[in-house]
Amino acid sequence: MLLSLIDLPFKLDKDNFNIFIIISFILSTLSSLLWFYNSKSNPPKPLPSKLAQNNKRKPGHWIPEDYKFPKPQPYPNWNIYDSDPIAYRPFKHKYNVTMGIRNMNPEEWIEIDNKWLEFHELKKQRLQTKGKDLYGTLPIAYDASLELLDELKNYLPERYPSMFKYNSTTGVLSNLITGEDWGTFDLKTKEIDPMFIITNLLQDDIAIMIELEDGQYYLKAGAIVLPGFWRLTDKLNMPLSEIHTSGDVPKYNTHLKKSMEKFFTRLKPETSVLRNNYFIQTDKHLDWSSSIGKESEQGVGWYTAPVATDINQIYYRSERQSLRKLPKTGAVVFTIRTYFIPIIEIVDEPYVPLRLLNGLTSWSNDVREYKGFNKFKDVLLPYLEGKAKEQEVLGYTRENEKDNFPL
Numbered sequence: 001m002l003l004s005l006i007d008l009p010f011k012l013d014k015d016n017f018n019i020f021i022i023i024s025f026i027l028s029t030l031s032s033l034l035w036f037y038n039s040k041s042n043p044p045k046p047l048p049s050k051l052a053q054n055n056k057r058k059p060g061h062w063i064p065e066d067y068k069f070p071k072p073q074p075y076p077n078w079n080i081y082d083s084d085p086i087a088y089r090p091f092k093h094k095y096n097v098t099m100g101i102r103n104m105n106p107e108e109w110i111e112i113d114n115k116w117l118e119f120h121e122l123k124k125q126r127l128q129t130k131g132k133d134l135y136g137t138l139p140i141a142y143d144a145s146l147e148l149l150d151e152l153k154n155y156l157p158e159r160y161p162s163m164f165k166y167n168s169t170t171g172v173l174s175n176l177i178t179g180e181d182w183g184t185f186d187l188k189t190k191e192i193d194p195m196f197i198i199t200n201l202l203q204d205d206i207a208i209m210i211e212l213e214d215g216q217y218y219l220k221a222g223a224i225v226l227p228g229f230w231r232l233t234d235k236l237n238m239p240l241s242e243i244h245t246s247g248d249v250p251k252y253n254t255h256l257k258k259s260m261e262k263f264f265t266r267l268k269p270e271t272s273v274l275r276n277n278y279f280i281q282t283d284k285h286l287d288w289s290s291s292i293g294k295e296s297e298q299g300v301g302w303y304t305a306p307v308a309t310d311i312n313q314i315y316y317r318s319e320r321q322s323l324r325k326l327p328k329t330g331a332v333v334f335t336i337r338t339y340f341i342p343i344i345e346i347v348d349e350p351y352v353p354l355r356l357l358n359g360l361t362s363w364s365n366d367v368r369e370y371k372g373f374n375k376f377k378d379v380l381l382p383y384l385e386g387k388a389k390e391q392e393v394l395g396y397t398r399e400n401e402k403d404n405f406p407l
């Protein structure tokens with residue numbers, strides 16, 4: 001049909017003009033489709049970072065880099081049953097709101113310990129009951145989610161060889177402890193969200209941040225399964241600043257916003273960082289802090305929580321967060337690994353009661369409000385004072401404390 005139309009003798013009368021317009025339209029549509037198809041099926045070849053020059057990129061236009069994350073060594077003397085969680089105790093005598101980041105050795109990216117099975121069981125139950133409220137990948141982040149899955153497929157079997165094995169012929173990543181096989185690295189059908197697989201591999205929760213043309217990073221994919229105090233559905237699609245201001249993070253606009261945004265823009269695949277924080281929780285639930293209200297309800301927070309009356313209700317909750325930029329997509333991956341311990345257990349550790357007591361009482365009013373100070377102070381502070389006095393007799397005083405407590 002097209003050819004016979006083109007063969008007609010050319011005379012620019014009204015009919016021919018219309019035909020000419022139609023053919024031009026069809027050809028230009030076809031060529032756009034071809035261009036689109038090519039750009040999707042042949043993504044640009046990654047370049048060395050010097051050539052990619054992402055430091056001069058237009059916001060939202062990352063040039064894929066060919067950087068490869070270093071292969072980690074196996075975790076020394078590790079096994080899933082006996083390796084205890086690392087005892088992060090990041091509280092200082094004086095609390096300050098700062099970004100508080102430090103460089104991360106890339107081989108220490110993901111931590112797995114003898115709580116993995118417990119975390120996994122809880123994650124499985126929650127994924128079954130709450131499903132896609134807990135994880136998801138928006139279309140703009142799909143390549144980044146796949147890139148993250150690919151990185152984990154490279155990392156986990158090297159770091160934890162007694163737990164993970166990757167078969168490059170079949171494309172299956174096997175969990176040798178549970179017998180689970182994750183064989184869907186070709187996820188073209190999109191039946192399984194990469195985030196579902198990722199959360200089943202790790203103790204961590206995960207967020208993927210994508211830079212848009214306004215230069216801000218937006219939460220576009222994640223698996224937030226054991227968050228304690230917030231929900232993925234509360235924050236999905238928000239930029240970094242709104243994620244924090246919507247939760248009234250103290251001093252965000254004055255002390256954090258500018259440096260965090262600059263940090264996200266400038267972060268490179270070859271420099272990854274860590275930060276640790278801590279909270280007090282007044283119930284024993286790792287997944288959702290029931291004392292602040294129901295997970296299914298809006299308008300919950302410390303202001304709706306009852307005052308704690310028993311020291312056995314009080315838990316220490318601390319997150320180890322890592323941040324790294326993925327070389328191909330330029331997405332920022334944020335991992336959140338939670339350590340959760342009854343307070344009555346950690347107070348037996350040398351220097352902990354006094355340092356925690358001083359840290360908590362140094363919180364400014366806005367931090368107190370944000371972290372629920374009034375809901376636990378009456379039961380926790382006298383208890384810590386008592387324990388600090390017991391330790392003083394044993395010589396665990398501030399003067400004797402070294403400054404190298406585990407972050």
Ligand code: HEM
Nearest residue numbers: 098099207209219230243244246247248249260277278334
């Ligand atoms: C350099 C990076 C970051 C810094 C310095 C930072 C800092 C903070 C701080 C100070 C808080 C208050 C609680 C605490 O003491 O930790 C907070 C809360 C929070 N952050 Fe971040 N953050 C960073 C990255 C991110 C990213 C990438 C996400 C993406 C999901 C995120 C999500 C949250 C959420 C959901 C909260 C709780 C907010 C609420 O209470 O509603 N943060 N952050």
